[in-house]
Amino acid sequence: MAEREKTKKTRAIRGAFLRTQMLFLLLVVGGFSLLYFLFANNFYAYQKSKLMRAAFQAVSNCTSLDAETLEVELATYEDANFRFKIVTEKDEDVYGTGIAQKLGDMESSKPQEWQKLYSEEPEIEYSGTQIILRGRFDRDGSTYYVRITENTRSVGSSFTYTDAFLTALLGLVIIVGLLTMWVMTSRMLRSIENINQVASRISRRDFSRKADESTRCRELRELAGSINRMSDEIQDSLVYLEETNHILVEENRYKEKLNRMREEFLANISHELKTPLAIMSNHVELLQCMEDQIDRDYYYDSLMDEIHNMTEIVENLLELGSVEQGLENMSLSPMDLSVTAERLREKVLALIQRRTVTLEYSCEESLVVLGGERYLSQAMENYLTNAVKHVCEGGRICFRLVRDEGDALCTVYNDGDLIPEESMERIWRSFVVLSEDFEDEDERMSNTGLGLYIVQKVILIHHGSCGVENEEDGVRFWFRIPLYEEKDKEFR
Numbered sequence: 480m481a482e483r484e485k486t487k488k489t490r491a492i493r494g495a496f497l498r499t500q501m502l503f504l505l506l507v508v509g510g511f512s513l514l515y516f517l518f519a520n521n522f523y524a525y526q527k528s529k530l531m532r533a534a535f536q537a538v539s540n541c542t543s544l545d546a547e548t549l550e551v552e553l554a555t556y557e558d559a560n561f562r563f564k565i566v567t568e569k570d571e572d573v574y575g576t577g578i579a580q581k582l583g584d585m586e587s588s589k590p591q592e593w594q595k596l597y598s599e600e601p602e603i604e605y606s607g608t609q610i611i612l613r614g615r616f617d618r619d620g621s622t623y624y625v626r627i628t629e630n631t632r633s634v635g636s637s638f639t640y641t642d643a644f645l646t647a648l649l650g651l652v653i654i655v656g657l658l659t660m661w662v663m664t665s666r667m668l669r670s671i672e673n674i675n676q677v678a679s680r681i682s683r684r685d686f687s688r689k690a691d692e693s694t695r696c697r698e699l700r701e702l703a704g705s706i707n708r709m710s711d712e713i714q715d716s717l718v719y720l721e722e723t724n725h726i727l728v729e730e731n732r733y734k735e736k737l738n739r740m741r742e743e744f745l746a747n748i749s750h751e752l753k754t755p756l757a758i759m760s761n762h763v764e765l766l767q768c769m770e771d772q773i774d775r776d777y778y779y780d781s782l783m784d785e786i787h788n789m790t791e792i793v794e795n796l797l798e799l800g801s802v803e804q805g806l807e808n809m810s811l812s813p814m815d816l817s818v819t820a821e822r823l824r825e826k827v828l829a830l831i832q833r834r835t836v837t838l839e840y841s842c843e844e845s846l847v848v849l850g851g852e853r854y855l856s857q858a859m860e861n862y863l864t865n866a867v868k869h870v871c872e873g874g875r876i877c878f879r880l881v882r883d884e885g886d887a888l889c890t891v892y893n894d895g896d897l898i899p900e901e902s903m904e905r906i907w908r909s910f911v912v913l914s915e916d917f918e919d920e921d922e923r924m925s926n927t928g929l930g931l932y933i934v935q936k937v938i939l940i941h942h943g944s945c946g947v948e949n950e951e952d953g954v955r956f957w958f959r960i961p962l963y964e965e966k967d968k969e970f971r
Contacts, residue, residue, distance in 0.1 A: 891955070
């Protein structure tokens with residue numbers, strides 16, 4: 480069906496081209512023929528009339544009217560098929576071209592009136608078979624009469640043959656012109672159809688085919704080149720838009736995840752604040768009701784502990800709000816993670832110098848990423864601080880920062896207790912303390928559990944990923960973020 484439609488369109492375009500070109504050809508050829516048949520004879524007579532007047536001027540201006548001089552002066556005009564008759568006022572021959580008859584006998588049945596036909600401003604008559612000029616001029620007190628004629632019968636015969644030849648020639652021109660137009664139209668239509676097919680493919684986002692730029696028609700060649708350039712630009716734009724769209728999708732997913740984390744965060748806040756408030760309320764009621772029957776110092780200390788816990792929660796909430804605000808307004812710039820890791824190494828060595836703990840440090844140089852130095856440093860420092868807190872005595876901490884498949888991979892391992900599998904996901908939430916999942920209550924640590932929650936947010940906003948793995952004798956935390964390459968500058 481589609482092929483049939485294309486054939487119909489091609490035929491319609493070809494028909495329109497041929498009709499237009501045929502009309503133009505007929506107008507040109509027909510107009511030329513009409514002008515020729517209507518005005519060719521008159522134009523011939525007009526040109527001959529101009530030449531006859533020039534011949535009359537040549538006779539009247541001739542320095543001598545003897546036969547030899549006139550023959551030389553008028554040779555050119557006689558070659559043009561002119562016949563001359565020059566006589567005196569008494570009809571005596573001065574010069575003649577093969578005409579022996581008296582001029583008066585040639586002009587009228589009344590010889591005495593023939594002189595009235597001649598004037599100093601000669602008129603030209605055209606009878607269809609003959610062109611005649613009659614003129615006179617004065618010279619040395621005498622009047623001379625000049626008759627110049629041309630017999631057009633032979634010319635008319637020539638025109639007949641010319642008309643027949645011209646008619647045949649025009650017919651041949653029309654046939655050849657139509658064939659030429661058919662061939663040219665077919666070539667142009669092939670080029671137009673090729674461009675149309677390429678444009679149709681482009682509309683379907685198919686850029687595999689290019690328009691043919693080898694056509695002889697300059698306009699179609701330029702159009703094909705423009706279509707090809709447009710195809711390349713659209714293809715590049717679509718690739719860029721798809722990449723940008725992928726980034727937007729990832730950012731939207733990140734924002735959705737942030738929103739879910741905020742909701743969990745608010746729920747955790749409510750839970751964390753509800754417990755100390757309930758304890759404080761209960762203690763105040765007991766103090767009011769039981770008066771001297773209870774150990775007031777104990778309840779006062781207990782109230783102060785809960786107030787201290789609430790103060791710590793609020794301070795951590797303010798810190799978390801500051802971090803979140805900073806992350807949202809963070810400007811990314813190229814930074815070398817290797818330099819940041821080297822500064823953190825000195826801090827860790829200071830923390831473990833009084834303990835029987837060893838630090839194994841491995842870091843590649845020039846690991847440049849696009850990020851916020853303050854927050855990535857905070858993420859690595861959190862991993863290292865947790866490792867220092869949870870490493871067993873005599874154990875080791877292993878820090879490793881390397882290049883891995885276009886990413887910067889940071890891992891922090893510490894010997895110590897493993898994390899229960901069911902708690903692997905929970906430790907990334909806000910207000911979850913690692914030691915809460917351990918059986919030994921003495922291992923609880925007095926913090927709000929926001930560290931890993933902030934680490935996850937920092938890594939996500941850098942389009943990276945993070946995680947934790949249990950190994951045979953300890954725990955390994957890791958994160959990876961994309962390296963910044965020079966080619967990324969163009970994309971940004």
